Amino acid sequence: MLNGLDIEGDSPLHLMPVRGKLVLLFAAAIGLFIVSDLRILVPALGLSAILYLSTGIGFREALRRVRFVLFTVLLVAAANYAFHSLHEALVVFCRLSALVLLAAAVTATTSISAFMDEITRLLTPLERFGFVRAADVSLAVGLVIRFVPEIFARYGEITDAHRARGLPVRPLTTLVPLIILTLKDADTIAMAIDARGFRRH
Template structure:
């Protein structure tokens, strides 16, 4: 399997504690969805992009990591343009793109184990009241982060296989095998987790 999404570096975001990053992401998400003024959203998008690039990830790698999500954001913005207005479409694009880039920056500067440890600590008070199992939630988050690059790699392999056979790369012909392979991996991992006794249920 591939390495995680985090990269080595010494940027301000690398030095920020994990809890601070999660709080920053949470506050930014709330703020972005409370604001509809493009005079604030456009600079926020530029700031998030600059913060993401400041991690030392490089422009090409940054685009590869976020292009699929940003393409989805672009589709949503297009739908808002068709059913609402140009202003609403630009607002949606700036809002969601800024959040995606900030989340990508946080992910690029934080190791999976650090994420899992911090989430476990944050959810431990809720576990005492029986609301959640902190270890299960942190494990789920860690697996999601861990498998993002693996899913991207599988998609690239499927697309390359199509090109090698002279077939056009279409969404339906690539997404269906990608979903099947991902579900198979999920079943394998779930069985491995249960076999090692990580979950009580």
């Protein structure tokens, strides 16, 4: 099993409390979606990239973690260029890319257990009114963060197996087995959670 997405370090983001990072990320998301001026969004994207790299993660690893999401952002920007304008495409690309890099920076500097503890504390008031069960929500978030590296590792194994057999790497031939394996893992994890009584049925 792979480790989580967090890395050790002493950067300012590492030293910041989890709640402060989540509030900062939430405020940045609101600000990025309010602003449409490229004179602000382009520097914001550059600042997000600098903040992400300041966590101590290597450039190659940093790119590997976000390349798939950034490729998706690029497709969204291309669609906006096709149906709207170049300005709109650049705005969407800068806005979403900056948000992706900020989220990756927060994830890289926060352990899964810290995420889960903070989410549990934040949702406890809602649990008192019966809206949610804080432990279940924090467990779900922790599992998502924890198994993102596993999914990427499985994708790499599938593509390597295709290349070893001389088969072309195509989205359909890689995504289908990836989805099947991920669903099987999800069933196994769900049964293990229920067997240990971590959540209510």
